[in-house]
Amino acid sequence: MTDGAAVHGLRVGPLFSVASLLAQQTTTPAPGVGPGELVDYWPNLVRAGWFLAGFLAVVVLSRFLFEPAFARVVRRRNRNNPTLRDALVRYVRVIVVVVAVFVGAGVAGYGRFLGNSALVISAATLAVGVAGQEVIGSLVSGAALVLDPEFNVGNYIEWSDGEGTVRSITLRVTRVQTPNGELVTIPNTVLTGQAITRPFGRGNYRIVEEIGIAYDDDVDAAMATMEAAAVAVDGILAQPHPSAHVEELGDDGVVVRVYYWIEDPQRRDVVRIRSAYAREAKARLEDAGVTISPASQRDLQGRIEVDDAA
Numbered sequence: 001m002t003d004g005a006a007v008h009g010l011r012v013g014p015l016f017s018v019a020s021l022l023a024q025q026t027t028t029p030a031p032g033v034g035p036g037e038l039v040d041y042w043p044n045l046v047r048a049g050w051f052l053a054g055f056l057a058v059v060v061l062s063r064f065l066f067e068p069a070f071a072r073v074v075r076r077r078n079r080n081n082p083t084l085r086d087a088l089v090r091y092v093r094v095i096v097v098v099v100a101v102f103v104g105a106g107v108a109g110y111g112r113f114l115g116n117s118a119l120v121i122s123a124a125t126l127a128v129g130v131a132g133q134e135v136i137g138s139l140v141s142g143a144a145l146v147l148d149p150e151f152n153v154g155n156y157i158e159w160s161d162g163e164g165t166v167r168s169i170t171l172r173v174t175r176v177q178t179p180n181g182e183l184v185t186i187p188n189t190v191l192t193g194q195a196i197t198r199p200f201g202r203g204n205y206r207i208v209e210e211i212g213i214a215y216d217d218d219v220d221a222a223m224a225t226m227e228a229a230a231v232a233v234d235g236i237l238a239q240p241h242p243s244a245h246v247e248e249l250g251d252d253g254v255v256v257r258v259y260y261w262i263e264d265p266q267r268r269d270v271v272r273i274r275s276a277y278a279r280e281a282k283a284r285l286e287d288a289g290v291t292i293s294p295a296s297q298r299d300l301q302g303r304i305e306v307d308d309a310a
Contacts, residue, residue, distance in 0.1 A: 047109055048108070050108040050109070051104040051108035053104075054100070054105075054106070054108065055103065055104035057100075058099055058100035058103050058104075059100050062092075066092075067089055067093075070089070091171055141188035141191070141193075143171060145174065145192065150198075151166070153166050153169060155198055156199065157198055158196070158197040158198075158199060159186075159190070159196050163178065163179070165177045173186060174186050204240075204262070204263055205261065205262050206259060206260070206261050207259075207261070207270065208258070208259055209257070209258040209260075209274070209278075209281075211255075211281065211285075211292065211293070212253040212255050212293045213254050213290050213293075213294070214253050214290075214291035215254060216291070217289075219246065221290075222288070222290045223244035223256055225281075225284045225288050225290065226256065226281055226284075226285070227242045227244050227258070228284065229277060229280040229284045230242035230260040230277060232280055234276070235269065236260045236261070236277065237260070240261050242260035243259050244257065245257050252294055252295070252296045253291075253293070253294045258281075
C-alpha cells in the first residue's frame, strides 16, 4: 500500500498542481482602477495642476495688468491710428500664450524635459523662421510703422509706386487710398524699405505754379497780377507773402513761377486751392490783357511746287 500510494502520488501530484494553477489563472478577477491605482497617477495630476496654475497666472496678469497699460502707452505714442491698439494687442496675446506655456511647464517641473529638447526646439524654430521669413519681416516692419508717431492714419504719403491717404495700418500691411479712390494694400516691408514722402501735414505747405506768358507782355505787371490773385484766394496764407519769379525764357514765352503757402492741408485742400487759384489768375491776367501760354510759333522756309495734272 505504501509503495502503491507513493506511486499513485507521483502520478497524481503533478497533474493536480497543474490543474490548480489553471484554476487560479481562470478565476482571478481583472484588476480595476481603485484607490491604489489613483495613488500611482497622483504625481501626474499634481503636475498638470501646477502647469494649469502657472499658465492661467500669466494669462490673467497679462489680461488685467499688462495689456491695459500697454494699450495706454501705444495710444499716447500714436493717437491718430485707430487700428494700432487692436493689432498690437492681438500679437501681444499670442506672445503671452507662448510665455504662459513655458512658465507653466517650468512650474510643473517639465524644465528638464524642455532642456533636453533644446536641440529639437532650436531646429523647429529655425524651420519656422525660414518658412515664415517674409511674414516675420512684414511683422517687424509693421511694428516699426505703427510705433512711429510720424506715420499715422490720415496722412497723405508718396512712395516710389504711388501716392495716397493712409487708411489703416496693421502689423503686416498698410492700406492706402489713392486720389482715384482705389484702396491699395501695401506690404509693410515695401514702405520701410524705401523713402516715404509726407508732402502735407507738417505745418505750412508751399505750392508752386508755373505760368507762361508772351514775350510782348509786361512781365513785371504780369507777376504782380499773379501775386494779387494768390492773395485774393481763400485758404492761401498772407504770410509768407505770395511771390512770383521768372523761371526761364522758353521757346514760346516767359515762364513765371508763383509761390504761395497754405496751412497744414489735406490732399483735397491742395486740389481745391490750386483750382481756385488757377481760375482767379486766369481771370485777372485776361482782364490785364496778358496772353497766357502763348501758342507755339515757328518760322517755316521752303518752296511749294504744284504739278499741272493736265
